[in-house]
Amino acid sequence: MKPILAAILAIGTCAAQATAAAANPEPRTQNPIPLIFDTDMGNDVDDTLALGMIHALQSRGHCRLIAVTSTKDHPLSAPFIDAVNTFYGRGDIPVGAVRGGVTPEKGKYLGIIETIDDGRPRYPHDLRGGADAPDAVSLLRKALAAEADGSVAIAQVGFSSNLARLLDSPADAASPLSGRDLVAKKVRLLSLMFGAFQPIKGKTHKEYNVIKDIPAAKKLVAEWPGPMVFSGFEIGIAIPYPAESILRDYRYEPHHPLVDSYAAYMPPPHCRPTWDLTSVLYAVWPDRGYFGLSGDGTVSVADDGVTTFAPSPGGGHRYLTATPDQVTRATEAFVQLCSQPPPTKSQTPR
Ligand SMILES: [Ca+2]
DSSP, X not given: OOHHHHHHHHHHHHHHHHHHHHHXXXXXXXOOEEEEEEEOTTSXXXXXXXXXXXXXXXHTTSEEEEEEEEEEOSTTHHHHHHHHHHHTTOTTSOEEEEEEEEOOSOOSSGGGGGOEETTEESSOOSOOOGGGSOBHHHHHHHHHHTSOTTOEXXXXXXXXXXXXXXXXXXXXXXXXSOXXXXXXXXXXXXXXXXXXXXXXXXXXXXXXXXXXXXXXXHXXXXXXXXXXXXXXXXXXXXXXXXXXXXXXXXXXXXXXXXXXXXXXXXXXXXXXXXXXXXXXXXXXXXXXXXXXXXXXXEEEEOTTSOEEEEEOTTOOEEEEEOOHHHHHHHHHHHHHHHTOOOOOGGGOOO
16 A cells, blocks of 8 residues: 555544444543452562553543552562552552462562662662561452442452352351452453453463462452453463663662562563553553454363353453554553653642
């Protein structure tokens, strides 16, 4: 296609989109989506970038992070999350920790919050250890109970340990509902980095988040009472985070927890897949065309952790897809959102 003709067609498409938007204007004041981030913070480093992106989306008024819960059973996982939240000016966001979870090893980057510069912590945080954090399931119940019905989005980017246990949780001081009924009443969407729905190099892939807690993964897909959108292993692989962005886009601070984590995980330059970022982006901006969606169906988890998608109308499960154009757009969105500076104190939306 000749460039001029392509440009004219592009302008036409843009004009049509603008006309459609004018016909269906978004409200001048939007209600930020209440968001829960359930993460295995401390294993791979995409969780850290995803949390930074959530703060950028909150600063823009598009989401409100009501709780973060960790499924990584290391004492520094919850304090690390608290340190990142504090860096972004939101150290009061509640952080819950798994009890008796998986992956107890320290990992490669949680230790950056122990760094001392001239007698002062480089990354201040109030939470000192996982044992000081509330139990994740109790916090999930409390956070859900406080929100409007059908309003909450959850991004699960680690294991299914916390959300599977939430389903079986009994009535408590936060809510008279069972966990399953509380989820059915409050949650609009579970967007999760989970499984694999395309072969990787011609082979079936057993995805990490699933195989580390297979019983919880099986329970979650079988019993979750609302819509689930899965980001399979293949999506994050298809959208690598540009190494040059880590080297040049975060220099507004002498020390940045996202950069320090990235470097501690693997010395730069390298392009890390954006697995967890994809689930966050879809949870907050599902209608912006960054991804395509499969048809409706049902995901199942085999005893060895292999995930399978079976098309079935009314199944309630879909998985993300991405065209080359969407890969380009999502990459740029990730770069701009992850590297967005923290708001100043006077600007910080809570
Ligand atoms: Ca993760």
